[in-house]
Amino acid sequence: MLGPAAAIWLGVASDTPVDREPTRAEAAPVDDVAPPCCVEVVAAGANQVAMTAAPGEPATVQMASRWRPIDMTLPQGVASERGLQVKTILAARAISAEFPQIRQIGGVRPDALRWHPNGLAIDVMIPNPTSAEGIALGNEIVAFVLRNAKRFALQDAIWRGVYYTPEGARGGAYGHYDHVHVTTKGGGYPTGHEVYLR
Known part of the structure; x- marks a missing residue:
């Protein structure tokens, strides 16, 4: 169980060359991972994705995703709550x-x-x-x-x-x-x- 101040950062880096398809183990979709209660996955934005390559090395894609807490509290609705259990x-x-x-x-x-x-x-x-x-x-x-x-x-x-x-x-x-x-x-x-x- 996550503590209230916990944040999980997921970093995905790949050594997969750009000219071949990644294997399932290398590129598991986020949908295959069930997030813990009360959080949602925030996909990497454009400024979080980078193609990098050292001289003579194949390019790799690096991106970051993260979990973001979701407020699960129900606000007061239209009913008067006075006297309700x-x-x-x-x-x-x-x-x-x-x-x-x-x-x-x-x-x-x-x-x-x-x-x-x-x-x-x-x-x-x-x-x-x-x-x-x-x-x-x-x-x-x-x-x-x-x-x-x-x-x-x-x-x-x-x-x-x-x-x-x-x-x-x-x-x-x-x-x-x-x-x-x-x-x-x-x-x-x-x-x-x-x-x-x-």
Whole structure:
């Protein structure tokens, strides 16, 4: 694991003559190397590539690539996070980041059921929810939260009369035709020291 101040510099130099193809061992593409978490490969720029040759020697290509840290933190999204529990905040932020067309996510509110008052649920409001585009967007959001069920500690999602859980879905009179309701198992209330990652 890399430390926070670690930087890895990759230097590639070759003794391969210019007039022949390099072997796979001499020229492994960067795609064959999986970068460590939270970094990306920055290719060598024009000022980092040089052809060098000593008198009477074949030319060699020298270039440098490097890893650059990627900020993996999720910024606060469109939902008010006041009163939400940590897994619910994570789900709200991730949905905001993944679906920038979402402009409103409701959270804590009075309700006869415990999920919204206890910060366990959010309502992702769908623009034009009865249009084909709105329905498709709601479907995409449900698919997204189900793919991330473990990460969000997902309890359920409700959209267009269907109740979805990580174990499956069932239809019925569940309503929710203008928003996707997402319930998490909470994870406790934030302390202020949480970091929410993509």
